[in-house]
Amino acid sequence: xxxxxxxxxxxxxxxxxxxxxxxxxxxxxxxxxxxxxxxxxxxxxxxxxxxxxxxxxxxxxxxxxxxxxxxxxxxxxxxxxxxxxxxxxxxxxxxxxxxxxxxxxxxxxxxxxxxxxxxxxxxxxxxxxxxxxxxxxxxxxxxxxxxxxxxxxxxxxxxxxxxxxxxxxxxxxxxxxxxxxxxxxxxxxxxxxxxxxxxxxxxxxxxxxxxxxxxxxxxxxxxxxxxxxxxxxxxxxxxxxxxxxxxxxxxxxxxxxxxxxxxxxxxxxxxxxxxxxx
Numbered sequence: 001x002x003x004x005x006x007x008x009x010x011x012x013x014x015x016x017x018x019x020x021x022x023x024x025x026x027x028x029x030x031x032x033x034x035x036x037x038x039x040x041x042x043x044x045x046x047x048x049x050x051x052x053x054x055x056x057x058x059x060x061x062x063x064x065x066x067x068x069x070x071x072x073x074x075x076x077x078x079x080x081x082x083x084x085x086x087x088x089x090x091x092x093x094x095x096x097x098x099x100x101x102x103x104x105x106x107x108x109x110x111x112x113x114x115x116x117x118x119x120x121x122x123x124x125x126x127x128x129x130x131x132x133x134x135x136x137x138x139x140x141x142x143x144x145x146x147x148x149x150x151x152x153x154x155x156x157x158x159x160x161x162x163x164x165x166x167x168x169x170x171x172x173x174x175x176x177x178x179x180x181x182x183x184x185x186x187x188x189x190x191x192x193x194x195x196x197x198x199x200x201x202x203x204x205x206x207x208x209x210x211x212x213x214x215x216x217x218x219x220x221x222x223x224x225x226x227x228x229x230x231x232x233x234x235x236x237x238x239x240x241x242x243x244x245x246x247x248x249x250x251x252x253x254x255x256x257x258x259x260x261x262x263x264x265x266x267x268x269x270x271x272x273x274x275x276x277x278x
Contacts, residue, residue, distance in 0.1 A: 029073060030077060037069040037073075040065050041065060057117070059124065060117060063141075109160045112163035113159040115163055116140060116145070124138065126171045127169075128170065130157060130167055133147065142159075171235045175235065176232065177230060178238065179228050180246055180249060183227070183261060184227060184253065185258060185260075186225060188259070200253075201213040201245065201249075204231060204244050204245070205240075205244060206234075206240045207232065207241055213232075214230045216230060229249055
């Protein structure tokens with residue numbers, strides 16, 4: 001059997017001429033959809049920001065709108081080539097079990113992300129501790145959550161691990177309490193020591209007046225009488241007040257002649273240390 005290459009070449013050329021406009025149109029449509037999706041996301045983000053909408057949900061809805069536009073554009077482009085998009089429902093249903101088994105971890109992260117957005121244990125910009133990791137929340141996605149540590153390290157945590165662990169939210173309330181442990185000499189009078197410490201924290205720049213700073217007698221340690229100096233501050237002033245408390249306490253005790261002892265140990269020896277060496 002002989003093959004007419006001229007005929008094949010004409011057929012290929014005719015097919016290319018008829019298909020090329022559709023391919024170019026699809027590429028242009030996807031490119032435009034990408035630009036439009038990005039513009040819609042930015043517009044929604046700015047609109048939410050102007051209305052002082054919750055930052056966490058604002059980012060989520062903005063990204064969701066972008067993804068919906070891209071998916072709609074992709075399905076529309078498939079229709080250009082005669083692909084029946086309604087058949088995807090049957091394909092997805094048939095492959096659902098296999099996908100579920102293959103992506104158990106991914107689906108768990110997705111479900112955990114939905115639960116985090118519903119129950120809201122933290123929001124964007126909160127300072128949290130999750131599984132021994134501490135950082136500010138940067139982004140809450142459907143599958144992962146991004147944290148930024150004090151060392152400027154970006155951490156990406158799977159949502160399933162977050163939702164299944166203990167979450168400590170340091171900035172959930174508007175203020176925080178700072179405790180400074182102080183050990184004083186046993187020879188120092190307790191009432192006099194309390195008076196010195198109370199005077200030291202009576203006028204701190206970043207301490208809140210309500211609740212007022214306080215002094216707590218913690219106990220009798222092995223080498224010292226143990227006190228706790230307490231004060232509340234706004235979240236943003238935490239480390240400033242921490243330094244103020246340590247500085248004011250140290251200067252006050254030095255000025256009153258009250259020592260801060262080092263750990264001590266009493267050693268008792270049975271018998272004499274003298275004797276003939278053997």
